[in-house]
Amino acid sequence: MNHGNRSRLIAAIVAGLWALVAAIALAQDEFDHFSTGFELTGAHANVECSRCHVGGDFQVSDSRCVSCHSSFGTVQASARPFDHVASSEICTDCHTTSAWSPVAFMDHMSVTGSCGSCHNGFAATGKPPDHVASSEQCDNCHSSFAWFPAVFDHLNVSGNCVSCHNGLDATGKNPGHIASGNNCEDCHSTIGWIPASFDHFSVTGNCFSCHNGLDATGKNPGHIASGNNCEDCHTTVAWTPANFDHVNISGGCSDCHNGVEATGKNPTHVLTSNLCETCHTTVSFAPVFAVDHDQVIGSCSSCHDGVAATGKDPGHFITAQECNVCHEPRAWFPDSFQHMILAYEPLDHRGNLQCTACHQNNAEPVIWPAAAYQPDCAGCHASDFRSGPHKKHENPDVSYTVGELRDCSGACHIYTDSSMTTIKENRPGPEHRISDGEF
Numbered sequence: 532m533n534h535g536n537r538s539r540l541i542a543a544i545v546a547g548l549w550a551l552v553a554a555i556a557l558a559q560d561e562f563d564h565f566s567t568g569f570e571l572t573g574a575h576a577n578v579e580c581s582r583c584h585v586g587g588d589f590q591v592s593d594s595r596c597v598s599c600h601s602s603f604g605t606v607q608a609s610a611r612p613f614d615h616v617a618s619s620e621i622c623t624d625c626h627t628t629s630a631w632s633p634v635a636f637m638d639h640m641s642v643t644g645s646c647g648s649c650h651n652g653f654a655a656t657g658k659p660p661d662h663v664a665s666s667e668q669c670d671n672c673h674s675s676f677a678w679f680p681a682v683f684d685h686l687n688v689s690g691n692c693v694s695c696h697n698g699l700d701a702t703g704k705n706p707g708h709i710a711s712g713n714n715c716e717d718c719h720s721t722i723g724w725i726p727a728s729f730d731h732f733s734v735t736g737n738c739f740s741c742h743n744g745l746d747a748t749g750k751n752p753g754h755i756a757s758g759n760n761c762e763d764c765h766t767t768v769a770w771t772p773a774n775f776d777h778v779n780i781s782g783g784c785s786d787c788h789n790g791v792e793a794t795g796k797n798p799t800h801v802l803t804s805n806l807c808e809t810c811h812t813t814v815s816f817a818p819v820f821a822v823d824h825d826q827v828i829g830s831c832s833s834c835h836d837g838v839a840a841t842g843k844d845p846g847h848f849i850t851a852q853e854c855n856v857c858h859e860p861r862a863w864f865p866d867s868f869q870h871m872i873l874a875y876e877p878l879d880h881r882g883n884l885q886c887t888a889c890h891q892n893n894a895e896p897v898i899w900p901a902a903a904y905q906p907d908c909a910g911c912h913a914s915d916f917r918s919g920p921h922k923k924h925e926n927p928d929v930s931y932t933v934g935e936l937r938d939c940s941g942a943c944h945i946y947t948d949s950s951m952t953t954i955k956e957n958r959p960g961p962e963h964r965i966s967d968g969e970f
Contacts, residue, residue: 569594573628582606596622616654617644639675646670663700664690685721692716709746710736731767738762755792756782777813784808801839802829824860831855848886849894880965908963909937924949939963 564571569591571578584591585605591598597620599606609631618625624641625634642649647667649655658665665672671687688695692715695701702724704711711718717733719725734741738761741747748770750757757764763779765771780787784807787793794816796803803810809823827834831854834840841863850856857866889897889911899905901913909916918930924946936943940961947953 567591574630575628582608595620614654616642616649618642646673661700663688664694692719709734710740738765755780756786784811799839801827801834803827831858846893848890849892851895904934904937907937908939908965909933912939913937924951925955940965 599608600610602610619641624638627635646669651657665688671684672681693713697703712733712735717730718727739759743749758779758781760779763776764773785805789795804826806826809826810819812820836842857868891898899910901910904910913933916933921931922945923929923931926948942960943958944954945956947955
């Protein structure tokens with residue numbers, strides 16, 4: 532084929548195609564789609580036939596929106612977005628053919644999801660901040676016509692009773708209500724406040740806040756003197772039997788342990804006050820955990836006689852004095868005897884004398900070497916006295932006697948003459964001290 536013939540053939544083909552397109556367009560403009568039972572309205576009126584009749588297939592039998600508006604069909608028109616409300620596939624229940632939005636009207640009958648799936652405060656109006664704590668099943672109380680009026684259903688409430696029944700949002704506990712927790716349901720039902728089934732586990736006040744003899748049964752007149760913590764001994768099942776707990780007793784031990792109401796002191800008990808707890812525990816009387824000597828009203832020897840309690844050992848100093856004259860109730864040693872009737876303390880002597888240095892028989896009586904001078908220094912030291920160094924006066928020279936200086940620590944002035952009116956040498960004393968190493 533030469534070049535001229537080829538050009539004429541191409542021109543003829545192009546002219547034919549334009550004629551075909553013109554014929555199709557004319558046919559489309561003249562075709563009455565209403566006759567198919569599916570009128571092209573709104574946005575559908577401007578859609579090319581081929582967008583729906585893919586591949587020239589005009590035998591369409593499914594006129595539902597979803598047959599085209601789907602991501603899976605042959606005709607892939609705009610489908611429901613992934614965040615679309617869970618609903619049926621009848622688009623016309625809410626949308627028109629003009630556009631997807633705005634939504635013409637909301638038909639709750641076509642919604643398949645729960646109320647909360649839309650009414651979450653984002654997709655649609657949700658519960659206000661002060662809404663009763665509840666589940667997302669709005670339809671338990673509300674209708675699809677309007678939020679109000681609402682029919683209250685306690686079964687749908689997820690919060691506890693007091694979240695509403697706080698005296699503000701709904702009726703709360705009255706002023707005379709028992710001190711209790713806020714779990715109303717422990718005693719009450721959703722049908723009515725009364726009758727109520729009492730549950731002690733919900734009570735926050737102590738037993739006595741009710742069991743005071745007015746609101747509920749209290750302690751009987753013969754009850755042991757005790758605090759008001761009933762639960763220390765009793766249970767919520769019944770008053771008896773009871774488990775006795777000494778911790779809650781407010782009276783002294785002897786209020787009960789008097790030998791009548793409960794075991795008291797036996798006949799051989801140490802003479803004491805009635806404060807049992809100073810020596811005994813509430814577990815048992817014996818063994819005694821400690822002896823509080825402050826509660827003993829008898830003398831030391833009434834117990835410390837070698838039988839009831841440790842007594843004096845065989846080598847003990849022989850005395851009629853009570854133990855506490857030398858010993859402390861904390862321990863036997865160290866002892867701390869003081870010579871209260873003497874003007875000196877033997878243990879202050881330089882020689883640190885033992886008791887037997889004076890009490891030769893290891894007993895209270897003292898054997899004085901010079902008994903005439905007791906209890907002064909000369910009573911023991913008369914033989915140590917030397918008159919020479921103890922000049923009394925001159926003209927003539929005379930010395931003091933041991934009787935005059937029996938108290939070695941006293942004064943011994945030297946006078947000018949026997950009139951002893953003028954002191955020649957003043958020696959006021961003490962000239963000698965018991966703490967000195969020698970006279």
